[in-house]
Amino acid sequence: MKPFFALYMKELKANKMLFLFLLLLITGMNVYGLMKVANVSQEQLVAQEQLGLILKFVLFVMLPINLAKSILFLSLPFLLAHTFNSEWRSETHYQMFALPVSQYTVILAKVAAVASVGFVGGGIVIGCVYLSMAKVADWLIGVGSIFIVIGELMPFFDFVLIAHLLLVTYMIFVFGIVTGMEGVKYSVKRYRRLAAVASFLFFLFFSFFTLQGLGVFTSFLMPILPFAYGEMLIFIETSVTPYLSIILTGIIFMIIGLVMYEKRAEI
Amino acid sequence: MMIDVRDVWKRYPGAWVLRGVSFQVERGRVQGVLGENGSGKSTLFRILAGLTRPSRGSAEVMGQEVSVKTRQHVAYLAEVNPFYDWMKVMEQVEFLARFYPGWDMDKSRELLSFMGLDEDKKVGALSRGQQGRLKVVCAFSWPSDLVLMDEPLSGIDPPSRKRIVEALFSEFRFGEQTILISTHLVHEVGEFIEDVMFMKEGEIALSGNADALREERGESLSEMFEMVAM
Numbered sequence: 052m053k054p055f056f057a058l059y060m061k062e063l064k065a066n067k068m069l070f071l072f073l074l075l076l077i078t079g080m081n082v083y084g085l086m087k088v089a090n091v092s093q094e095q096l097v098a099q100e101q102l103g104l105i106l107k108f109v110l111f112v113m114l115p116i117n118l119a120k121s122i123l124f125l126s127l128p129f130l131l132a133h134t135f136n137s138e139w140r141s142e143t144h145y146q147m148f149a150l151p152v153s154q155y156t157v158i159l160a161k162v163a164a165v166a167s168v169g170f171v172g173g174g175i176v177i178g179c180v181y182l183s184m185a186k187v188a189d190w191l192i193g194v195g196s197i198f199i200v201i202g203e204l205m206p207f208f209d210f211v212l213i214a215h216l217l218l219v220t221y222m223i224f225v226f227g228i229v230t231g232m233e234g235v236k237y238s239v240k241r242y243r244r245l246a247a248v249a250s251f252l253f254f255l256f257f258s259f260f261t262l263q264g265l266g267v268f269t270s271f272l273m274p275i276l277p278f279a280y281g282e283m284l285i286f287i288e289t290s291v292t293p294y295l296s297i298i299l300t301g302i303i304f305m306i307i308g309l310v311m312y313e314k315r316a317e318i
Numbered sequence: 319m320m321i322d323v324r325d326v327w328k329r330y331p332g333a334w335v336l337r338g339v340s341f342q343v344e345r346g347r348v349q350g351v352l353g354e355n356g357s358g359k360s361t362l363f364r365i366l367a368g369l370t371r372p373s374r375g376s377a378e379v380m381g382q383e384v385s386v387k388t389r390q391h392v393a394y395l396a397e398v399n400p401f402y403d404w405m406k407v408m409e410q411v412e413f414l415a416r417f418y419p420g421w422d423m424d425k426s427r428e429l430l431s432f433m434g435l436d437e438d439k440k441v442g443a444l445s446r447g448q449q450g451r452l453k454v455v456c457a458f459s460w461p462s463d464l465v466l467m468d469e470p471l472s473g474i475d476p477p478s479r480k481r482i483v484e485a486l487f488s489e490f491r492f493g494e495q496t497i498l499i500s501t502h503l504v505h506e507v508g509e510f511i512e513d514v515m516f517m518k519e520g521e522i523a524l525s526g527n528a529d530a531l532r533e534e535r536g537e538s539l540s541e542m543f544e545m546v547a548m
Contacts, residue, residue, distance in 0.1 A: 053416055054416060054417055057413060057416040057417070061402075061413060064404070064405075065402060065404060141402075141403065142398045142399070142400055143400050143401065143402055144400075145369065145396040145398055145400035146396075146400040146401070146402075146414075148367075148368070148369040149367050149368070149369060149389060149392075149394045149396070149400075150389065150417050151386060151387075151389040151390040151417055151418065152386065152417065153386050240330060240331050241331045317364075317369060317370035317371055318364055318369040318370050
C-alpha cells in the first residue's frame with residue numbers, strides 16, 4: 052500500500068495545476084449557474100406560457116451547470132491519457148519502469164488520481180444539479196405546470212446515490228478504454244499513435260455492438276433531472292443490468308491494458 | 319553469481335542491437351562495459367534493470383530471471399535524467415526512498431552535500447551535470463546488491479569527475495556491491511574496473527580481467543577501447 056500511495060500522491064502533485072484548473076473551472080461554472088438560477092423570478096417563468104418554452108427556459112438557466120458537467124466528464128479520459136503521455140515525454144518512465152513495483156501499481160495509481168478528480172468534480176456537479184433543480188421545482192410548483200406532469204423531487208441522498216452510480220460506471224468504462232488503449236499503444240515499438248487510435252476505436256465499437264445499455268451515458272450530455280415519476284426517473288437509467296455490463300466491460304478493457312503494459316511495454 | 323546473461327539477442331525496429339551476448343559477473347566485482355555509441359551497452363543495461371526484455375536468450379540477476387523481484391536488488395542509473403522537474407531535490411530522493419529497502423536518508427544528505435546539490439532546489443532548475451550527480455546520489459543511498467551505471471559521468475564537469483568516482487568507490491559504496499559501469503571516459507574510471515567487456519555492434523569483442531588484459535596485451539584500457547572501436 053505504501054508504494055501505491057506514494058505513486059498516487061506523485062500523480063496528484065505532478066498534475067496538480069491541470070487538476071486544480073479543471074476543478075476551479077467546474078466550481079466557477081456551477082457557482083455562476085446557481086447564481087443564475089437563484090436570480091430567476093417566478094414572474095419570468097410565468098411569462099413562458101407554453102410547456103416547451105418553460106423547458107427551454109429551464110435548460111437555458113441550467114446551461115452553465117450542464118456545461119460544467121459535460122466538461123468534467125469529457126475531460127476525465129483525456130486527463131488519464133495525459134498522465135501516461137507526460138511520463139513518456141519527460142522520460143520519467145525510466146524511473147517508473149525501474150521501480151521494484153509492477154506496472155499494474157503504477158497504472159492503477161494514475162487511475163486512482165484521475166478518479167479522485169472525477170469524484171471531487173462529480174460531487175460538486177451532482178450537488179449543484181440537485182440544488183438548482185430543487186429551486187426549479189419550487190418555481191414549477193409555484194407556476195403549477197410541468198412539475199405536476201413529471202413527478203416529484205427525489206430525496207437528496209437517493210439522487211446522490213444514483214448519480215454516483217452513473218459516475219462510477221462511467222469512470223470505470225472510460226478509464227478501462229483509456230488503459231486498454233495505452234496498454235496497446237506502448238506494447239508496440241512503432242506506429243504507436245496509429246495503434247492507440249485503432250485500439251480506441253476497436254474498444255468503442257466493441258462496446259456499441261455488445262452493450263445495449265450504453266445509452267445511460269446520454270445522461271452526461273443531457274440534463275440530469277432529479278425528478279421521479281412513480282418508479283421512473285427522468286433521463287436516468289434505473290435498472291442495474293446495463294450498469295453491471297458496462298462496469299464489467301470497462302474492467303475487461305482495463306485488464307487488457309494492464310496486462311499489455313506489464314508484459315509487453317518496454318523502453 | 320550476480321549476473322548471468324546467456325545468448326541475449328535484442329531487436330528494435332529495423333535492427334538487431336544485441337547479438338548473442340553472454341557473460342557472467344561474480345558478486346562484489348566492478349565490471350566495465352565499454353564501447354562506442356550504438357554498441358548495445360545501454361540496451362544491455364536496460365535488460366538487466368528490467369526496463370526491456372531480450373528478444374532471445376536469458377538474463378538473470380541473483381539467480382532469478384529479471385523481473386519486479388530482481389528490481390528490488392538493483393540500483394539503475396539511466397543514461398537519461400529520469401527525474402520529475404517539478405519535484406525538489408529532497409522530494410525526489412524521499413519519493414524513491416519509499417520503494418527501496420534500507421534506504422539511508424543520512425547517507426542521501428551526505429551524498430547531496432558532497433555533490434554540492436541544494437536539497438530545496440527544483441530538479442528542473444538543475445543543470446544536466448547536476449542531474450547526473452543526483453542520479454549518483456539516488457543510486458548510492460541504499461544498499462542495493464547491484465548498481466548499473468549507464469554513462470554516470472556524462473554531463474558532469476571534467477574537474478569533478480575524478481573526485482566523484484574516487485569517492486564513490488572508496489567512500490560511498492555499500493560493502494561488496496557489484497557494479498556494472500558503462501562509459502566513454504575510460505581513463506577516468508579505468509583504475510577502478512576489475513573486469514572489462516568491450517562491445518561492438520551488439521557483440522562482445524573482447525572481455526576478461528582488466529589487469530590480465532593489460533598485462534597480456536601491453537595496452538591500457540583506453541588503447542584497447544580505441545582498438546576495438548576501429
